[in-house]
Amino acid sequence: MAHLTGKERADYVQNMFDRIARRYNLMNRLMTFGQDMSWRRFVIKQAHLPQNGALLDLATGTGDIAFEALQQAPNATVIGGDFSLGMMRVGMHLKHGDQVGWTGADALNLPYRDASFDAVVSGYLVRNVIDITRTLEEQKRVLKPGGRIVILDTSPPPNNLLKPFILMHLKYGIPIMGRIIGGKEAADAYTYLPESTQKFKTPDELAALMRDAGFVNVAYKTFMFGTMAVHWGEKPPA
Secondary structure (H helix, E strand, C coil), X not given: CXXXXXXXXXXXXXXXXXXXXXXXXXXXXXXXXXXXXXHHHHHHHHHCCCXXXXXXXXXXXXXXXXXXXXXXXXXXXXXXXXXXXXXXXXXXXXXXXHHCEEEECECCECXXXXXXXXXXXXXXXXXXXXXXXXXXXXXXXXXXXXXEEEEEEECCCCCCCCHHHHHHHHHHHHHHHHHHHHCHHHHCHHHHHHHHHHCCCCHHHHHHXXXXXXXXXXXXXXXXXXXXXXXXXXXXXX
């Protein structure tokens, strides 16, 4: 699953998120011990969204980050983009779902005009795309000059005394929870997600890719014993 590449991987990820959409929010709360909501609040704070600004929540899923943006900036225009229509259908029926502009979107070929947004944020997108550089370039294209990119994603467990316990949680704890909460149809999804975490870029590697894509003032902060990271950067001013 995590070894898939190219279109085969993209198709698998799209189908996987459609299948787990109804239980996705519950599983996020359980897998992160409830900490994921505080990370989303941090993402929006790092977006530095201006009054009446425009924000794109890419890989919006059921809209958790988009809804947080509306909480912190009620006058903002918030667009949620995702290629999992099943996830967005769930989000549309949640509280504040009617305040988000839901759009089908391929992260490698965004359907938005150049310089459309003051901020582009994402949660658990970059780990799943087949071309990280391409999605970073697309996000930079749709950002206004001086606009900010903010990325929330997992990181491989760092080498420390906690690593064996973290690996056990990834290898056994999350798949077991997935089977209990989501049933057989979710079992492979919650095997893939921990596998993709271990094979993803380190925080330093992702920061380097952001700089290579042309972002400036790139920085990051890690959470949950180094297994989660929020990166941010800016599109250079015109």
